[in-house]
Amino acid sequence: MTVLDRSGAQQSSPHPAPPPAWRPAGDAASLLPQDTPYRVLGSEPLPVPPALLGDGPRPDDAELLALHGHLAKGRRYNEQATALTKQGSLAVYPSSTGQEACQIAAALALAEDDWLFPSYRDSLAAVARGVDPVEVLSLLRGDWHSGYDSRATRVAPLSTPLATQLPHAVGLAHAARLAGDELAVLALVGDGGTSEGDFHEALNFAAVWQAPVVFLVQNNGFAISVPLAKQTAAPSLAHKGVGYGLPGVLVDGNDAAAVRQVLSTALGRARSGGGPVLVEALTYRLEAHTNADDATRYRADDEVAAWRAHDPIALVERELTARGLLTEAHAAQVGAAAEELASDLRGRMRTEPSLDPADLFAHVYARPTQQLRQQQAQLQEELAAAAEGGPR
Amino acid sequence: MTVLDRSGAQQSSPHPAPPPAWRPAGDAASLLPQDTPYRVLGSEPLPVPPALLGDGPRPDDAELLALHGHLAKGRRYNEQATALTKQGSLAVYPSSTGQEACQIAAALALAEDDWLFPSYRDSLAAVARGVDPVEVLSLLRGDWHSGYDSRATRVAPLSTPLATQLPHAVGLAHAARLAGDELAVLALVGDGGTSEGDFHEALNFAAVWQAPVVFLVQNNGFAISVPLAKQTAAPSLAHKGVGYGLPGVLVDGNDAAAVRQVLSTALGRARSGGGPVLVEALTYRLEAHTNADDATRYRADDEVAAWRAHDPIALVERELTARGLLTEAHAAQVGAAAEELASDLRGRMRTEPSLDPADLFAHVYARPTQQLRQQQAQLQEELAAAAEGGPR
Amino acid sequence: MTATLPQQTAPPTPLGRALNRALRDALAEDPAVHVLGEDVGTLGGVFRITDGLAAEFGDERCTDTPLAEAGILGAAIGMAMYGLRPVIEMQFDAFAYPSFEQLASHAAKMRNRTRGALPMPLTVRIPYGGGIGGVEHHSDSSEAYYTATPGLHVVTPSTVADAYGLLRAAIASDDPVVFLEPKRLYWSKEPWDAESPHPVPELGRAVVRRPGTSATLIGYGPSVPVCLQAAEAAREEGWDLEVVDLRSLVPLDEETVVASVRRTGRAVVVHEAQGFGGPGGELAARLSERCFHHLEAPVLRVTGFDIPYPPPMLEQHHLPGVDRVLDAVARLQWESEWTSKEAR
Amino acid sequence: MTATLPQQTAPPTPLGRALNRALRDALAEDPAVHVLGEDVGTLGGVFRITDGLAAEFGDERCTDTPLAEAGILGAAIGMAMYGLRPVIEMQFDAFAYPSFEQLASHAAKMRNRTRGALPMPLTVRIPYGGGIGGVEHHSDSSEAYYTATPGLHVVTPSTVADAYGLLRAAIASDDPVVFLEPKRLYWSKEPWDAESPHPVPELGRAVVRRPGTSATLIGYGPSVPVCLQAAEAAREEGWDLEVVDLRSLVPLDEETVVASVRRTGRAVVVHEAQGFGGPGGELAARLSERCFHHLEAPVLRVTGFDIPYPPPMLEQHHLPGVDRVLDAVARLQWESEWTSKEAR
Numbered sequence A, B: 001m002t003v004l005d006r007s008g009a010q011q012s013s014p015h016p017a018p019p020p021a022w023r024p025a026g027d028a029a030s031l032l033p034q035d036t037p038y039r040v041l042g043s044e045p046l047p048v049p050p051a052l053l054g055d056g057p058r059p060d061d062a063e064l065l066a067l068h069g070h071l072a073k074g075r076r077y078n079e080q081a082t083a084l085t086k087q088g089s090l091a092v093y094p095s096s097t098g099q100e101a102c103q104i105a106a107a108l109a110l111a112e113d114d115w116l117f118p119s120y121r122d123s124l125a126a127v128a129r130g131v132d133p134v135e136v137l138s139l140l141r142g143d144w145h146s147g148y149d150s151r152a153t154r155v156a157p158l159s160t161p162l163a164t165q166l167p168h169a170v171g172l173a174h175a176a177r178l179a180g181d182e183l184a185v186l187a188l189v190g191d192g193g194t195s196e197g198d199f200h201e202a203l204n205f206a207a208v209w210q211a212p213v214v215f216l217v218q219n220n221g222f223a224i225s226v227p228l229a230k231q232t233a234a235p236s237l238a239h240k241g242v243g244y245g246l247p248g249v250l251v252d253g254n255d256a257a258a259v260r261q262v263l264s265t266a267l268g269r270a271r272s273g274g275g276p277v278l279v280e281a282l283t284y285r286l287e288a289h290t291n292a293d294d295a296t297r298y299r300a301d302d303e304v305a306a307w308r309a310h311d312p313i314a315l316v317e318r319e320l321t322a323r324g325l326l327t328e329a330h331a332a333q334v335g336a337a338a339e340e341l342a343s344d345l346r347g348r349m350r351t352e353p354s355l356d357p358a359d360l361f362a363h364v365y366a367r368p369t370q371q372l373r374q375q376q377a378q379l380q381e382e383l384a385a386a387a388e389g390g391p392r
Numbered sequence C, D: 001m002t003a004t005l006p007q008q009t010a011p012p013t014p015l016g017r018a019l020n021r022a023l024r025d026a027l028a029e030d031p032a033v034h035v036l037g038e039d040v041g042t043l044g045g046v047f048r049i050t051d052g053l054a055a056e057f058g059d060e061r062c063t064d065t066p067l068a069e070a071g072i073l074g075a076a077i078g079m080a081m082y083g084l085r086p087v088i089e090m091q092f093d094a095f096a097y098p099s100f101e102q103l104a105s106h107a108a109k110m111r112n113r114t115r116g117a118l119p120m121p122l123t124v125r126i127p128y129g130g131g132i133g134g135v136e137h138h139s140d141s142s143e144a145y146y147t148a149t150p151g152l153h154v155v156t157p158s159t160v161a162d163a164y165g166l167l168r169a170a171i172a173s174d175d176p177v178v179f180l181e182p183k184r185l186y187w188s189k190e191p192w193d194a195e196s197p198h199p200v201p202e203l204g205r206a207v208v209r210r211p212g213t214s215a216t217l218i219g220y221g222p223s224v225p226v227c228l229q230a231a232e233a234a235r236e237e238g239w240d241l242e243v244v245d246l247r248s249l250v251p252l253d254e255e256t257v258v259a260s261v262r263r264t265g266r267a268v269v270v271h272e273a274q275g276f277g278g279p280g281g282e283l284a285a286r287l288s289e290r291c292f293h294h295l296e297a298p299v300l301r302v303t304g305f306d307i308p309y310p311p312p313m314l315e316q317h318h319l320p321g322v323d324r325v326l327d328a329v330a331r332l333q334w335e336s337e338w339t340s341k342e343a344r
């Protein structure tokens, strides 16, 4: 016919074939999260485990006791850090009280060579991983931006610009895979952070490259004052996985054993070439956004109370009690260890850090430019003049 | 116990309640796309319509004949524009040959007050909507960035930075909803564009705000040379919808009647407060990315041939033939209308546009700054001197 | 005007409060005005600049958005296309960067691209600068990015009255305005009565904050108080310094600055942003050209160092303070340094 | 060095080809080098700068990424954290903007934030500037954004040999380099032999392209040929102009420029970017300060207008050309304009 003749299209059969299947294959159903967050603590019938997990064993006694100790230390760390803001030795502290299960599980699920990409709220995860708490708090204390050695600790700097650390995590995981190194990367982000473009781009790159990276969204229901309902209309944040072709898993973020199990499985899968996973942990920030925030402006006390009843430490203690493990001796030992961490931190934060203003110029480039050398000289002169007494 | 006592958490029942349900409700299953792209043309058993559509009627004869005419004109427009690049009257042309079904259906599905947000490849959609083709081609001709009046035509400027038009579409739709105006917005984007952060942020805002906007992804399998498999690992791009809480619909993008029906339904739904929809149309760009591109560098001839067999015009003509509607008279009339469009375009593109260099300064701000007035005066002097003969 | 209280007897009002009042008055007067951003609703913003607005005008006029700056600005552009007048809040300077493409490629260019069919009457409020002990990414002076983008206005107040007046003018502007709020002045107070009518100045006019004859100090935003203090201190040394507050970097009020420098013959530009590629270079270049035969000494700049903004405990070394300004003034070749020419 | 052909007899080679060769040699010599970007693989890039690299080194060394610039740069940052040396291609100037936050808040600051523990040896290649009839968003001169960001190097070649040498130096740098490729010079040819060894210059050194005595023209990238043509044309008018090619905006080789201007006493800075807030202001300010007593006339600037880049049919009016440079030279107060001082 006129049109087709001109366009050079071929006349074809009356039963047209569907368009060639150039779309990437994939089983959508297996990528969707479960209906109910995965939990292992508590004695009522537990939710079906996510497909990814298979039949994971319930945590044994030793693991539960260890988790309990870590959680207690974690809570104490949060309390101590917040107290330090009141005494003025910390500029600001975004507490993870209420979210310790995620923080601890994240740290424990990592293997030696794995990397952690924390966000600004995740200093506890870095501490639980073994990074010196004083170094971790550099950023919030204000003596330097990142106080620990990221290469040595395999903990990336705490990321303040939200979600920007996620593409870094993917790039590092990709580089490790190219090098044939068997490691996985765990990247943390908040519910608010999932709205950023960088979240999207990172998950997409991870899936296309099959990078060994696990994304853990700590959905604590708020981005500062903004509740989840103003952040997303999705059935769950874990439902975002399928749009990238990676599995989404939903877990009770206050159930440390469950989070630990999900992350260990996902990281193990990633390490052995199984590709990225998106984990959404449902949790709650029991304190204000930071010590400077007033949470009563945007949320009701009874909501907070409801979540206190679901406290991650309470969940473990309940299980320990049921198993008859919560002995006086254990409690005393856990308390002492937590107290030791706190007092060490308190003591070492008391001494003022020694700062060298020359550092301002030392790390801008591998070699300072001529202009920076001049500026450094100017500052040195000023400081020398000031030291000699009197301004100017 | 020690820890809990200190943290002030309450002792609670041994059967802990799950965390309070602050997550937005939503039925995930209903948001997922169908397994097979929706089609209405062709006589084999047709795929199940997407939930959104209900039992849409098959297109009647008049509609099919009209679609055929539009498609033919569209194809002719693309050919003519490409020819103009060879003659040098157009700087560059990104052809939508092969994608006319999406372009035409998009234009026809819009109501008078609706807005269209096209990407750089969608000039045909603007033309089919009734915008003067010469004005539409301003951008590609180089006489101005956007040649038509966006307010009068309710067609936003063709967007070159990919996906950046999507948040604009959401904002405009939101503003219209706030004003109580019953209109919907159709925003177009390519498969490549879905990888940009702006795509993510736009869909999220649309869903949270329940803005009356429909996103149409023309998935033509390539972003310039990059095939879909390097762009995404998702089962389909329509699967991204559920991650925002909006329905994803998959449609055969070469079936003009199907795309038209899906878009009309989705726009109608949006207009009456039903919220946003993500439509993925599977199609193919039969020509190179632009006239300047060499598609043989990245795709095989047989892939192109397979898609030529699924040409959108062929699909309609096959149906017309089956219904006995493809008469000589109809064909002649369609051909003549297409030819008229082409020759009008050719003729009017032959005359050089008249340009005023003062325009460079006129539209930077509502009122030019002092600096711009000086710069304009400088240019005027230069031009006057040049007009008086001889450089300088 | 009988109702106008003399400003002297007005209550001490922090700058942030005047901004809040400007938003409130703009929302009340023009239904096209909409405020959008992260935490601007219930919380009233992390600096409380939008305090009470959602309660008074409703969620749809003062909207908590999802956490996505490109989305916020992009949506605001769409709203402006439909005739609204959005005012968006970026939470901190560095958190505006994700929206950079929307700002540079769309907000700044939409009027131009469409030959005026789609003006962009939107205001992007950005708290900027250091001095509040903020951790990294919370203290950037990002103005150079915006002044290098034709199509944007770049405005920044240094007084309580200007905070009100310039923000009203920005919102009333038919062009996109990047409104930079010096965050360390949020709490600085001046006698100012929120309840009396206040003048809305024209955008693009500098103002002489302190007349003087020896040399001109040029500042904007957080540097204006520094300049004023320096001028005060300089009296002891026998210098009578003029202080010009630019108020608007784009459009730049060249005439006011040029007139001042031609009069005094000497100038120092002061800003917190890095020196290299900062707005001071543009000013010094223009002044050097236009005041060439009037200058007794080169135009000097006192700025932040060319480094990423330092951590809180070191920021006092980075910020241009009174001493550094006075040092620069001292270097303005007061005696016959002409002879030492070859030594430079 | 016997194998080195004298460059005079070398075949005419386009600048783009030398860039391609630099990438190839870098990939061959250092397994840490990885090329990433949109269409850089099979297609070889829209300007064919990566032509053949994926075929020679495989998809994992030269990778077609998804279409997401922040993702590309963000992933490259992560790769650099693991010790790789990524070289990424942004397809056009304006399409780098989506990655602005990754560039300004991370690439530029990572070394600083981590006290050197995480250096960022990455190169961001950006084709920039106009003059090729590109539609909007394809012709931006975006260098001011990068020069205002401490932590970045900003480098741009103007010759075929520099295209090779500076790109090799950028890739070898342990700091992030924004490598701006003047797209209208991609096809400009010079005798250059791809097969012989080529020197890799140090970053941050300007070069005098043409010695002269009357005045100094300072340019970079696409403006260098304009300056050279202007210098040629100026001979007729009796001016012997020196031309300095900056090659690197950061670090800036102040000494070379200052020495030249102190010698000639007059200077014109030429660039395509908008004048206001462009790099010319920084240069003019520095020169005015450091050459104060040597200048016979103010440092002038010849730049693009302060407007969004115009549509192709009008771009010739916007681009600083030879005539405009000569006009500026003519305004350098050659006779005793001192007397007309008050008339200004």
Ligand SMILES: Cc1ncc(C[n+]2csc(CCOP(=O)(O)OP(=O)(O)O)c2C)c(N)n1
Residues within 6 Å of the ligand: A121, A160, A161, A162, A189, A190, A191, A192, A193, A194, A220, A222, A223, A224, A285, A289, C038, C067, C091, C095, C098
């Ligand atoms: C790009 C960016 N925008 C804004 C901010 C300011 N900000 C800091 S924390 C925060 C809320 C984060 O919410 P979420 O991601 O849920 O993490 P949470 O605080 O709950 O751990 C905001 C808006 C930021 N840090 N980065």
Ligand SMILES: Cc1ncc(C[n+]2csc(CCOP(=O)(O)OP(=O)(O)O)c2C)c(N)n1
Residues within 6 Å of the ligand: B121, B160, B161, B162, B189, B190, B191, B192, B193, B194, B220, B222, B223, B224, B285, B289, D038, D067, D091, D095, D098
């Ligand atoms: C932000 C941005 N990055 C890169 C480009 C350059 N570019 C133009 S078209 C194109 C491919 C677009 O692919 P797709 O979205 O699938 O649309 P299609 O060309 O297939 O219609 C690219 C990379 C751009 N225009 N904008």
Ligand SMILES: [Mg+2]
Residues within 6 Å of the ligand: A190, A191, A192, A218, A219, A220, A221, A222, A223, A224
């Ligand atoms: Mg949160």
Ligand SMILES: [Mg+2]
Residues within 6 Å of the ligand: B190, B191, B192, B218, B219, B220, B221, B222, B223, B224
């Ligand atoms: Mg495509």
